[in-house]
Amino acid sequence: MKRGNQDSPRNVKKPKRFEINFLPNMPSGENESSMESKRLEIVEEMxxxxxxxxxxxxxxxxxxxxRRKELVExxxxxxxxxxxxxALFRESQIIAEFNRITSKNLKQ
Structure with a gap:
């Protein structure tokens, strides 16, 4: 995988050390309305x-x-x-959210 690939999930700006109000970029091809529809699908799935x-x-x-934008702002x-x-309050998602924010494994 190339470093400059726009579709890569790793193409998100990494927060500086102790940056609490870090807001990542939206995924390519997504906007707030498309992500809001996915949020509603999560609610229905739950x-x-x-x-x-x-x-x-x-x-x-x-x-x-x-989600990060909503929580910070x-x-x-x-x-x-x-x-x-x-879904954010399921054990698997708590672990995943911790990993998304800190890039570390919560269980370790």
Whole structure:
């Protein structure tokens, strides 16, 4: 894989050390409305008795920049965050979100 590849998930600006309000770039080919529709699909998927963990993980990866922007700029309460991003509070997504933000494995 080339370093300059625009489709690469690694093409996200890395936060500087201790940069708390880091806002990553949106994925190429995505805008806020397309990511909002994916957020709504996550909410609907979480209402199912057996939600698809692969679909949720894929959409949570794609919508990271939107979620990060909302959390940094709006500072919603935990209740509001739970309503908008219900998958964020699953154990697998807590680990994945920690990895997205810090680039470190939470379990280690």
């Amino acid at each position: 209402k199912k008795r057996h939600p698809s963990s692969t679909l949720i993980a894929q959409y949570m990866d794609i919508t990271f920049s939107l 709006n500072e919603p309460s935990v209740k509001e965050t739970l309503q908008r991003w219900p």
